Amino acid sequence: LKELPLLQVTAEMLMVSSEKVAHVQLNNPIEHALLILVKSGYSAVPVLDMQYKFQGIVGKNTILNEILGLERFELEKLSSVTVEDVMTSDIPCLRKSDPFLTCLKALMDHTFVCVVNANGYFDGIVTRRAVLKQLNKYIHV
Amino acid sequence: LKELPLLQVTAEMLMVSSEKVAHVQLNNPIEHALLILVKSGYSAVPVLDMQYKFQGIVGKNTILNEILGLERFELEKLSSVTVEDVMTSDIPCLRKSDPFLTCLKALMDHTFVCVVNANGYFDGIVTRRAVLKQLNKYIHV
């Protein structure tokens, strides 16, 4: 990666590939999603369908907001509400071939961005950390 | 900021100043901290003492891990455990005068870094987003 000029680095070179990305399914109860988020430590993870197509993202804040009632946390909602009911779906995605600058722009307002192929199958995620590490290498050369 | 060469940009120029940063106090019950985190939407916020000195950071994951028992979320812990009991305290900090590269390195493994003065008083935070926005401006020049 270091030899390539920064602007020729692609999303594929930066991404965490799909098998290393924690994710949840559309029809999971939000209790399952919250346990995955707490055990992995991640703030948010991708939501995939049964065919491994990208559908959206779900985070701790969305789930906690859903169960926070007027007086207390209503834990009974954890088993009755599904990921599909609360997830965020109009999320910009990248292609493996997208250049560095496209990744940088996408990460301005998102902590990670999903990479999908032409048919919508999930390839992986590009994270802010990966972009910062690449920039740090580049500035030092 | 755009006219200055990137490497002369300082933490002070990038930071969100203290009055705009959501924070909690050492002696707050973790229930109060969780409500601040859910209402603000932030994953983690700084912890200050009564004199406005920086003491550490506390996040949603730390609080959720604390209340997650073997079978269920033990909500009674929310009022009996304090922020001081669970916060992370050995966190690297910056000074207002620190240059861009020092900020970039500190943000490799942290989503934000606190800025404190020589006496430990809290000045603000530098976020990954601020660094990414500055880098994007610089690459386009």
Ligand SMILES: Nc1ncnc2c1ncn2[C@@H]1O[C@@H]2COP(=O)(O)O[C@H]3[C@@H](O)[C@H](n4cnc5c(N)ncnc54)O[C@@H]3COP(=O)(O)O[C@H]2[C@H]1O
């Ligand atoms: N287990 C761990 N080991 C080492 N460092 C860790 C870590 N968990 C979190 N971090 C650090 O904290 C940052 C923020 O994590 P967060 O979970 O809020 O936000 C994460 C999370 O929502 C998502 N993410 C990252 N890796 C993931 C994975 N393997 N599977 C699913 N989601 C992932 O992408 C966001 C940005 O990740 P990024 O790496 O830029 O930034 C990460 C990384 O620097």
Ligand SMILES: Nc1ncnc2c1ncn2[C@@H]1O[C@@H]2COP(=O)(O)O[C@H]3[C@@H](O)[C@H](n4cnc5c(N)ncnc54)O[C@@H]3COP(=O)(O)O[C@H]2[C@H]1O
């Ligand atoms: N209310 C809001 N409006 C617009 N965008 C929002 C937002 N809340 C979150 N974001 C976006 O999501 C990113 C991650 O937020 P998170 O809460 O995980 O992680 C945040 C949060 O833990 C902390 N943070 C940021 N601003 C803060 C503030 N004013 N007070 C306290 N903590 C703050 O610094 C971390 C990194 O912030 P950063 O700006 O780089 O990155 C933010 C920003 O790009």
